Amino acid sequence: MAKSSLSNPLALAVLSCLLEKPMHPYEISTTLRNRGKENSIKLNYGSLYSVVESLSKHGMITASETVRDGRRPERTVYEITPAGREKHDSWLSELLSTPVRDFTSLEAGLSLMPGLSPDEVSRLLDMRAEKLRISLRSLQATFDVAGERGLPDLFLVEDYYRRAMTQAELDFVVKLAEDIRSGALGGAKVWQRMHELVDSGVSLEEIGKDPVRFLGEEARVMQPPQ
Amino acid sequence: MAKSSLSNPLALAVLSCLLEKPMHPYEISTTLRNRGKENSIKLNYGSLYSVVESLSKHGMITASETVRDGRRPERTVYEITPAGREKHDSWLSELLSTPVRDFTSLEAGLSLMPGLSPDEVSRLLDMRAEKLRISLRSLQATFDVAGERGLPDLFLVEDYYRRAMTQAELDFVVKLAEDIRSGALGGAKVWQRMHELVDSGVSLEEIGKDPVRFLGEEARVMQPPQ
DNA sequence: GTGCGGATACTCTATTTCGAGTAATCGAGT
């Protein structure tokens, strides 16, 4: 078995499609699209074709025929190999059973949050909250439509998951904006004071050299733990 | 202003560091590390140096001096430009105020879930739940230690966020495993039946050609909406 | 004084990823 392991979930989606029947890459892409998988798995042509090539190189799939219709581009139909089936099962099992660190953009934003003023941040979080509410409504619309069409929940699990996560994010964001405004968030006062200093022309560099002088005892923790 | 916009949050972290004082890339990396930002922002040398170069090319930062100590590699110290400050503020604002679709690995897994049997999936979700509980305990430990050291919540917001999200994921996963087992999840019966067929030697391809015959009326929705 | 683990400070290259671009065909109208 190959050492260099694929990592793009799109490759798993490809295996999953080929489990059903042999297809050519473009058909895979439309299949995934029709089933709404592009909402859960990033799909673009460049990646698709390179992922297919890589799977083929690793013996997970093989080209079963290449057809040329008139002068249109050649279609290469791929089918899954036994190794590919195994890979599919083990990979999918891994995805479901093992949480991985994914770096979300909000996490990045929160960790750099002190770079803006508290007022600013709470305002921005309010905006985010509003957009999250809109997302939730649009997810609900999805469920309503699916319900009418008789689509079973099984095929909407990803969306239910997204709803749960979006709701959790909304709750968190609303609470955080509140805590910043009320000063319930530990450190909010120093943060505020620091931005007042910056606005009055003191540079961050100066403050950084002697935080305790500028910000008081609370700022002691900002110094390197010697 | 350059058209090609940076997108790696690491670049924002770089700007955020240089806001405090000029630094060379390696110092930026250790600073981020010491502050625990590498938990929220993916950091590796390759990306760091290329991101720094890109920021420099776009006029967000400039090399202020290059020092050579004996025969050790040259250190290039960078400082932020006014354009860089602006970029920092607007980018961070964007991150906080605007949710973006991030494709998490669980979402991918869930959307391909029907590829494994219901029994298998619920077992895998149990395993995931257990690992999530461990993560939660380890996050709690982080908070305890931080509390003792007097570190204010402000510098732990990312971790509080992660706890909220992890808890939400845990709740979802536990509920889903339950619903699969109890059959409360819509479509679970067809799913079960399908895997029984596959185990008894019927190929997915055959089933796919005439799902209604193999699986009954419920499977009608699996056919292309003509 | 010498060996050696760890920190310092990058560099290099192989992959991956992205998405715009190309080029042919089909069907619906005019």
Added chain:
DNA sequence: ACTCGATTACTCGAAATAGAGTATCCGCAC
């Protein structure tokens, strides 16, 4: 008959990413 937009099916190259590899120096045990 013709044309215009949508669909089919991929190609290409620039840019980003990952992380192993390199080379130097410092402190401390022996």
